[in-house]
Amino acid sequence: MSPHLLSIDPLTRDHVDHLLRVAARMEPIAQRRQVTRVLEGAVLGNLFFEASTRTRVSFNAAFCRLGGSVCDTTGFTFSSMAKGESLYDTSRVMSGYCDAIVMRHPEQGSVAEFAAATHVPVINGGDGPGEHPSQALLDLYTIDKEFARLGKKLAGAHILLTGDLKYGRTVHSLIKLLSLYDPMRITLVSPPGLEMPGHVIDRVVSRGHRVEQRDSLACDFSDLDVVYTTRIQKERFTEEMSESFAGVSQDFSVGREFLNARCNNSTIVMHPLPRDSRPGANDLNVDLNGDPRLAIFRQTDNGIPMRMAIFATLLQVEALIEKDLRPVRWFVPERVGVDDAAR
Ligand code: ASP
Numbered sequence: 140m141s142p143h144l145l146s147i148d149p150l151t152r153d154h155v156d157h158l159l160r161v162a163a164r165m166e167p168i169a170q171r172r173q174v175t176r177v178l179e180g181a182v183l184g185n186l187f188f189e190a191s192t193r194t195r196v197s198f199n200a201a202f203c204r205l206g207g208s209v210c211d212t213t214g215f216t217f218s219s220m221a222k223g224e225s226l227y228d229t230s231r232v233m234s235g236y237c238d239a240i241v242m243r244h245p246e247q248g249s250v251a252e253f254a255a256a257t258h259v260p261v262i263n264g265g266d267g268p269g270e271h272p273s274q275a276l277l278d279l280y281t282i283d284k285e286f287a288r289l290g291k292k293l294a295g296a297h298i299l300l301t302g303d304l305k306y307g308r309t310v311h312s313l314i315k316l317l318s319l320y321d322p323m324r325i326t327l328v329s330p331p332g333l334e335m336p337g338h339v340i341d342r343v344v345s346r347g348h349r350v351e352q353r354d355s356l357a358c359d360f361s362d363l364d365v366v367y368t369t370r371i372q373k374e375r376f377t378e379e380m381s382e383s384f385a386g387v388s389q390d391f392s393v394g395r396e397f398l399n400a401r402c403n404n405s406t407i408v409m410h411p412l413p414r415d416s417r418p419g420a421n422d423l424n425v426d427l428n429g430d431p432r433l434a435i436f437r438q439t440d441n442g443i444p445m446r447m448a449i450f451a452t453l454l455q456v457e458a459l460i461e462k463d464l465r466p467v468r469w470f471v472p473e474r475v476g477v478d479d480a481a482r
Contacts, residue, residue: 143254143261144449146270147315155279155319161448161457162280162441167464168204169443171471175463176206177456184237185211186229187264188220188244193412193439194264194274198241201446205456206463210237230256239450260453268306268375274411275312277445281438282365285407294321297362301328302369302391304335306376309411310369311339318343326360327352330391332380333371356391360401367409368393368423394424398432407434429478436476 141149167173183202187195191213199209212218220229226249233240234257241262242250247269254261265271286293298317300310304327314325314335325343327335331354344350360366368391373381398406408427412435415422427433451457474480 142258142453143263144272144453145251145254145261145263147272147275147312150272150316150319152319155276155316158276158445158448158452159280159283161451162276162444164457164460165444165447165451168460169201169440169447171467173464174467175204175460177459177463178202178205178207178450178454181205181207181238181454182236183207183209183450184233184240185209186218186233186240186242187211187213188215188218188242189265191243191264193442194241194243194271197439197442198262198264198273198446201443202239202450204443205447205450207238207450226253227256229253230261233257234259239454262449262453265308267308268311268372269308270312271308271411272312272316273442273446273449274309275316276449277442278309278313278367278409278411278438279316280445281409281434281441282407284441285434285437286364289405289407291364291405293317293323295323296364297324297326297360299326299328299360299363299366300335300369301356301366301393303333303371304329304369305333306372307369307411310335310367313367314339314343318346318348322347322349324349324351326350326363328354328356328391330354330371356393356397356401358401360406361403363402363406365407365409366393366398366402369411370413370415370422392421392424393427395426395430398427398430404432406432408432409438410435412439431480436479440475 168175185195185199202209215221230253237259239260241264242253243264244250245267247267250263250266263270263272300314304310325348340350393408410423416425451460
């Protein structure tokens with residue numbers, strides 16, 4: 140594997156299967172049953188120049204759970220980029236301080252430019268409307284775990300990606316990742332103007348997958364295995380676009396009615412989050428809270444073992460993890476969320 144994780148493009152199925160296996164070995168640590176110090180002494184630089192809760196905190200927590208320490212900076216205002224510093228200079232400076240760097244930036248291609256100036260492993264935490272490879276890896280890890288629980292297989296599965304497929308970077312990475320596996324059926328539903336880029340679809344089709352594009356959720360999805368819904372990325376819209384899309388998202392909102400009327404009892408619901416839960420936002424509906432098909436918080440929990448696996452693999456310590464384990468000593472609740480099943 141390359142020293143960096145910038146995109147799904149260079150990954151092979153072997154790389155991905157390796158990461159899935161390492162993530163599974165991280166579960167006892169991620170679930171706070173065991174402790175490792177395998178990255179003791181290592182320092183992560185977490186550079187977030189765009190809003191983030193999950194990605195920033197879970198990369199941070201994953202590195203800490205491996206025994207490392209984290210330095211971070213958020214927003215342009217408090218970094219030297221506000222004084223005109225280049226990505227090249229920032230990259231070289233941070234490389235002198237840190238053993239791994241996670242970066243999120245609003246411009247597509249910016250994290251790759253930053254990584255080109257360093258030999259220290261860099262992970263793309265989201266580059267504008269480009270990619271979000273660690274999210275796709277944790278999404279695949281979630282699908283894999285959910286399918287194992289439900290006795291399903293990825294080969295031949297029917298997966299629906301819906302919402303803003305043009306600017307949603309998580310779906311760009313996820314569909315590329317899924318395309319490495321045996322043929323499946325992928326349905327893409329988005330408002331007109333927010334379709335998945337054509338070159339991404341072409342690649343998926345060339346690998347033997349059946350891809351259908353629609354502009355409405357009013358279809359029969361009775362054989363659906365996964366609905367992966369995304370937020371309309373309004374922050375990437377021009378003023379004109381904001382006006383033309385006002386109100387359009389309500390037709391693309393997934394909730395209890397859609398799931399009960401059009402899907403089945405084992406269709407799982409995923410979302411990279413955040414979902415906009417304010418009234419009228421028309422994002423993934425809160426009326427699914429507590430429904431066992433809603434996998435969004437299992438999905439966020441899976442971010443820890445997968446991000447630990449990414450660090451362990453890039454920093455080449457994955458063979459050492461089991462040698463270093465000891466039991467936790469502090470109190471850990473059996474369920475971390477009030478609607479969770481016991482772990
Ligand atoms: N958190 C995801 C991202 O950073 C999804 C989103 O913001 O809608 O791409």
